[in-house]
Amino acid sequence: MLALGARVSRYAATHSGQQLIVALSVPRRDFAAALIASGWVMTRPAPTLAAPLDILRTAKRGVVVRVVTEREVILDRFTRFNQTTDPPRLHLSDTLWEATAIRAVAVIDGVERDFPRRMARPHLGAIGRIARLGNTWDTRLAAASVDLGIIGTCSWLRDDFDVFLSREGDECQLSKALVEDLARATERGTAYRVGFGHGSLLDVVLPEIPKASTAFTKVYASARLADQLPLPSVLRAVVLDGSGAINHLAEIETPVVVCILDRSVADETAAENIVQMRNTRGEPVSVRTDLGWRPPAGVEALAFTVAL
Structure with missing residues (x-):
């Protein structure tokens, strides 16, 4: 199938x-x-995106961006990109991110409300590796x-x-971020859905x-x-x-x-x-x-x- x-x-x-x-x-x-x-x-086909820093340098204030980090996918309005800090920092309406934490970013048209939106970054497992999606997964999520x-x-x-x-x-291969999330969930005694x-x-x-x-x-x-x-x-x-x-x-x-x-x-x-x-x-x-x-x-x- x-x-x-x-x-x-x-x-x-x-x-x-x-x-x-x-x-x-x-x-x-x-x-x-x-x-x-x-x-x-x-x-x-996987979308083609420029490097995150190149997109953020030219983004206009107020546009909607989708940002992919190791743990999350965020949809929010772009406020500014501060290149005077080390590392540079992305300012959204609700959060602030160091540029080194950003895996992919895309400017999204046609979305005008319900901000910010945040969800856990989907993790590829065996089927993703079978399809060899690892190298393009973040850009697929950003420009979905x-x-x-x-x-x-x-x-x-x-x-x-x-x-x-x-x-x-x-074999089971967990990212460092997922291992840390599992540890925190265990400490809190909460359930964690993971395959x-x-x-x-x-x-x-x-x-x-x-x-x-x-x-x-x-x-x-x-x-x-x-x-x-x-x-x-x-x-x-x-x-x-x-x-x-x-x-x-x-x-x-x-x-x-x-x-x-x-x-x-x-x-x-x-x-x-x-x-x-x-x-x-x-x-x-x-x-x-x-x-x-x-x-x-x-x-x-x-x-x-x-x-x-």
Whole structure:
């Protein structure tokens, strides 16, 4: 499922003007949407940012910046950059940071309220190392683009995101900052959510939630989707998780749509809608040849394109 998310991302990058629809029939829907979304996010091109000091030297007072440090991601208004101190210091409306603590920074357009926002910096685990995201992770967090949507039952999706993924034999490697945070949490007797060497799907998918300072994905409840259509034009892909979401297929205009059909639910309406669209408007696409993906045991797949 991770590989499928990566394959449709690469396909979308080389094919324009058409909508790719991939339909999967799975024994149960559990984790499918979260894994496909993770594959999409990990394969998106990394943004190119100048060095933090170069950006801060030219930033204008009052602009919104997203700052990534070893422990946090902060979204706030830029106040000034003081280069007379050693080391130089970044002044935001709510905090002050030494330049040496800043891993990446980006000026963000289109955000006008709800400042400041702060969240713990997502830590890459095994899946991040598999995808070799380490060198670009901070710039991805700073200049995050929300180009993926997931439509389904929100409570089920939250449970799917809140799991850790690893591969056999992968050693646990903790950063110095995480070790210190764990020590403080232990002293206070408080719980600390951590996957050690594993990778949290939540930290990769990064759904957009209130007060989040960075995000990669929008999550919609299928039961209330009609009130939020049309979807934002910035979305490049949508995962429709279950029959309730797939019933909106004709109203989705993103370049990529992945439909997940749950065979444990006795409802064939969604499957019939997909087949009808393929037969009346679609051009077939080979899942194995054109997408380069082989469905695992127990999973059936078909793909086709329609004109946008």
